[in-house]
Amino acid sequence: DAGITQSPRYKITETGRQVTLMCHQTWSHSYMFWYRQDLGHGLRLIYYSAAADITDKGEVPDGYVVSRSKTENFPLTLESATRSQTSVYFCASSPVADEQYFGPGTRLTVT
């Protein structure tokens, strides 16, 4: 199906474990973004990518790693999860860094 998907939709992990959140889009959009949504903070940009093999830090990149070897995929890895990384994570894509299309989100709980 066309669109943008995220997996898993829900994840519970323990402090210190590595977790990877997946994002896949079928539009061949150049830009992809990772946000976290927390009460009182709205959406905050973690990392973004303007094209394959090009990534840049956003507002809150610490503790996260991204890669973009293929245009359609943009995984987000928490190298050593902390409780402060409990959040809802949204991936988005855009053809021209303009109007963005969001995935359904991944709710991550770090215990």
Next chain:
Amino acid sequence: AQSVAQPEDQVNVAEGNPLTVKCTYSVSGNPYLFWYVQYPNRGLQFLLKYITGDNLVKGSYGFEAEFNKSQTSFHLKKPSALVSDSALYFCAVRDRSADKLIFGTGTRLQVFP
């Protein structure tokens, strides 16, 4: 630096009444401005955007927004609210020299029957 302010955490309105959700912004140059809506347990959906031209922008579901350069505002409006409009609304801004959006903290709209 770019920034967006949504001064109201929540807006309550009766069904059939007009609604306004406020947004002010700060950018160094001419802005690109956006409104998104988020329904429970869903991702954000694009509503409308201002790039250039007419200051009144029309978008999805009967929403519109007015760009006011002197007041650096981009308020979202709808002439007649529906209960189904109840959701979380986000304003976002992009400086034309940048390639990422800055989002506000969101305003929860509650429309009562």
